[in-house]
Amino acid sequence: MNVTLSEFLASSNERVDKVLDSLVPAANVEPRRLHQAIRWSMFAGGKRIRPCIVYAAGETFGADAEFLDRTAAGIEMIHTFSLIHDDLPAMDDDDLRRGRETCHKKFDEATAILAGDALHVMAFQTIAEDSSLCSDLRIRLVADIAAASGTPKGMVAGQQLDLEAEGRTIRIGELENIHSRKTGALISVSARAGAMIGAAADDELAVVQTYADRLGLLFQITDDLLDVTQETATLGKTAGKDVHASKATFPGHFGVEATREMAAKVCREAGDALKELDRETSLLEEIAEMILERSR
């Protein structure tokens, strides 16, 4: 990560954290336990990659950060909701996340389910109430982000497919299909939303879509690599868990070395897509490289 991206990431993190802090009810507002649980998971040292993508894609098309704040925050709320629900005993049954107790371990299952539900809907309220954007744009954002979160093409559908694939041998096409929904859809809509707020033209949005699709795939491949190659302490969650549960992963399918090569190829494809744009795209290229680097 070069200095420019590192600075950009630090400033976008600081920015979105402030916005999130202002939007999530305080821990002393009733129901306090619910808001404490939401804050426990929301401010748990997440890397804020999705907000960073929103800000970077927006900046690429000339949008000021103040117009991107609520959309960046809304997408991070959806991401956090998905982590809380995925960690539940009935789902992936994880006790640790980012080095500390998961929401249902720290609080209880009912509170964790409701904290996820509350964050999910808070995302759409946040964007609908974004007075910095015109109604037409807000509606497009709500519709696109809802599709990326739901079914049949979004994150919730991907999690269902992932759970159903446990313990089965699946084809690579099916694996990509699962991951494009479970992880790719929200990463992808982050880039598209930023570009939309920057008033990107339709042909530009199509290019961003291609970039974003590769970025989403790259993210999942490197996430799988991290899970296999790192220790639990470094990762902050129970490492190797996906392999033990016979979950569908890229290294499980191809082996670690071939998966690393695949990641490098997908990263190049993301960068190549951006060459179609008549814009300064180094920030978006560097984000792809940063995601690749984290698995090395």
Next chain:
Amino acid sequence: MNVTLSEFLASSNERVDKVLDSLVPAANVEPRRLHQAIRWSMFAGGKRIRPCIVYAAGETFGADAEFLDRTAAGIEMIHTFSLIHDDLPAMDDDDLRRGRETCHKKFDEATAILAGDALHVMAFQTIAEDSSLCSDLRIRLVADIAAASGTPKGMVAGQQLDLEAEGRTIRIGELENIHSRKTGALISVSARAGAMIGAAADDELAVVQTYADRLGLLFQITDDLLDVTQETATLGKTAGKDVHASKATFPGHFGVEATREMAAKVCREAGDALKELDRETSLLEEIAEMILERSR
């Protein structure tokens, strides 16, 4: 229930069922198990009271039904999501709902959690993509309905407070506070949304709000009465469950007779509020009476 309302309810039910059927992915679309679970709970003989309120409030202000369809469907999706999650083992732990297995009993817990999540977000996608309404109106609907579903003033917050109140003795103000969020908020936004689509003026919306608040309270009071006084077979869910779990209920607090009187009083207040409107409001009055009657 007189003939007019009975016919209106039948026709609004038929209408919203068609809309829901066209919006929820078919059972053979992947992930099939997820869509089967959604359909299991969505088409389980629900009374569709919230859609009926949307249509009735809309008609009161002159809106054609085609402009109300998606909002009515979206609110019913949120209601169904809440039932699926409330029935989960970590929440109310119910095996029966409307006379048949709850979603997690018929399928499994993970699928039920995801079916609820999917319906929740589908509601907002449905309204955002409603091309019959202008963007300004759609955004107001998304924002209002999201607030009614979420926290700190909506349904999810109410469910959290309800769970926390189990086994404790609570004051009547607290009981009303829980129920106004858990049940009242979504009932209330149903009336307000219909009136908004009918382009009701701000002072008319304030009257609808008063009516809708009483309607929500009436709904919860009569729901509690039903739970105490009816047999499991008639009710289609495990009767008396709320009392056994020491849940906060009106009959548990006041006794059955005083609760009946309270219901009649709240119903009159709902009707009285409507007198402020210079509109034909008999449909809305009859809905309040229908809700009162069901507990007799």
